[in-house]
Amino acid sequence: MSKYAFFLGCIMPLRYPGIESASREVFKSLGVELVDMQGASCCPAPGVMRSFDQTYWMAVAARNLAIAEKMGVDGVLTICNGCFDTLFEVAHKLNHDPDLRKKINKILKDATGMEYNGTVHVRHFVELLYRDIGVEAIRARAKSGKNLKAAVHYGCHFLKPSNIKKIDDAERPHVFDDIVEAAGMTSVMYKDKGMCCGAGGGVRARTPDVALKMTAENLKNMTAAGVDIIVDCCPFCHLQYDVGQVQLKEYKIPVLHLSQLLGLAFGLEREKLGLEVHQTKVNLPT
Amino acid sequence: MVEVKEPNPEFTRKVIDAGGKTVNLCFQCGTCTGSCPSGRQTAFRVRKVVRRAQLGFEEDVLPSEDLWLCTTCYTCYERCPRGVEIVDIIMALRNMAVRKGYMAESHRKVAELISKTGHLVSLRDEDKALRKKLGLQDVPPTVFSSAQSLEEVKKIAALCGFDKLVATGGKS
Incomplete structure (x- = not known):
């Protein structure tokens, strides 16, 4: 049984806790033990915090990495593209640049007494499902999924920058689609699949109208492909599609995080998935 | 010309x-x-x-x-x-x-929240109630549950001058 430090981040535990409970149940049922990271903070988010001060961004991320490092686990598991991006990228920088690690560790030690020693394996949950659990194991477990047409939204920071993440082809990826199909869905191709949801980089906070225009373009393309659901792997993309559709008024496509979709496909109690807090109602075709 | x-x-x-x-x-x-x-x-x-x-x-x-x-x-x-x-x-x-002080107020507020609370999203009573209903710990086991952890994150902000940057909007 593998064992991972479970990194919660902010949007999942505080706005979509159903994604958290679904993730806990799904990984438990797949034999992955998730251990809470006591005292972890925001990753911090790559949009605003990296834009403001990269030293602060790295130092806070290094504290989260140091907490995971002390836990004696196989790595840290993230359920969000933003958390994955920050923790993966900061770990990569600190593991490969000894001078930078020394500089960040000085801040970290002064503030916390801890140091980051460069040994944490940062995992994205989709990547862990694909590589460690495998598509066939998911197919064998997914008995309750109804076949729906799914618009799979990878988001940006799961695969990119691909020169350091090295998970899948950034232009023509398949790992996420393969898992969604193993859960009994049909992953539908749509125009400009792979485009950003619009929310990242601080754009949603600063110019929400611009963010929403990108969301609308994606929704138009998904609708043209006749999809039943949107499946995301990031609570921030999830928020943008869920709330964005209410703001735009003309779309009503249910939005599911992959953990929630797997929860349904694995036949977990629906009450554990927190679908009722979604602003775009999750009325699934029967 | x-x-x-x-x-x-x-x-x-x-x-x-x-x-x-x-x-x-x-x-x-x-x-x-x-x-x-x-x-x-x-x-x-x-x-x-x-x-x-x-x-x-x-x-x-x-x-x-x-x-x-x-x-x-x-x-x-x-x-x-x-x-x-x-x-x-x-x-x-x-x-x-x-x-140089080119900082949107909306971004400054997000940065202020993390600088002060360690998270960029607040914990409201309704969030606690929903977490409990889902069988989760009502307060997440993060900086929200540990005063010492919050102090550590605040100290990092102080050592990097991040708290001051956010408080002044970069205009100091």
């Missing part, structure tokens, strides 16, 4: 030192702008941001709204035929811009 501005290599050097080390590799082909989902919706042209950084046109690039229309989607970064790490250049420029 056409006014010709002189390049300012000193500013370009600052961009390179702040993380934009590939800025001079750009040959202005425009693959970035052609790939940009934000540029489809607005007049933001990422190629121009890189050009201004290359030429050291500090006064054009740092106050510009364009700098903040990038969603950091990395499409340009992936497709650049010269391997220019465009997102890293934008991050270096943004770090400099906020220190």
Whole structure:
């Protein structure tokens, strides 16, 4: 049984806790033990915090990495593209640049007494499902999924920058689609699949109208492909599609995080998935 | 008369030192702008941001709204035929811009929340109730559950001058 430090981040535990409970149940049922990271903070988010001060961004991320490092686990598991991006990228920088690690560790030690020693394996949950659990194991477990047409939204920071993440082809990826199909869905191709949801980089906070225009373009393309659901792997993309559709008024496509979709496909109690807090109602075709 | 501005290599050097080390590799082909989902919706042209950084046109690039229309989607970064790490250049420029006081109030508030609470989203009573209903610990086992952890995160902000940057809006 593998064992991972479970990194919660902010949007999942505080706005979509159903994604958290679904993730806990799904990984438990797949034999992955998730251990809470006591005292972890925001990753911090790559949009605003990296834009403001990269030293602060790295130092806070290094504290989260140091907490995971002390836990004696196989790595840290993230359920969000933003958390994955920050923790993966900061770990990569600190593991490969000894001078930078020394500089960040000085801040970290002064503030916390801890140091980051460069040994944490940062995992994205989709990547862990694909590589460690495998598509066939998911197919064998997914008995309750109804076949729906799914618009799979990878988001940006799961695969990119691909020169350091090295998970899948950034232009023509398949790992996420393969898992969604193993859960009994049909992953539908749509125009400009792979485009950003619009929310990242601080754009949603600063110019929400611009963010929403990108969301609308994606929704138009998904609708043209006749999809039943949107499946995301990031609570921030999830928020943008869920709330964005209410703001735009003309779309009503249910939005599911992959953990929630797997929860349904694995036949977990629906009450554990927190679908009722979604602003775009999750009325699934029967 | 056409006014010709002189390049300012000193500013370009600052961009390179702040993380934009590939800025001079750009040959202005425009693959970035052609790939940009934000540029489809607005007049933001990422190629121009890189050009201004290359030429050291500090006064054009740092106050510009364009700098903040990038969603950091990395499409340009992936497709650049010269391997220019465009997102890293934008991050270096943004770090400099906020220190000149070019900071949106909406962003300042987000940064203030994390600086003070360790999270960028608040914990409301309704969130606690929903967490409990789902069988989760009502207060997440994060900085929200540990005063000592919060102190540590605040101390990092103080050591980096992040708390001051956020409190003053970069205008000190």
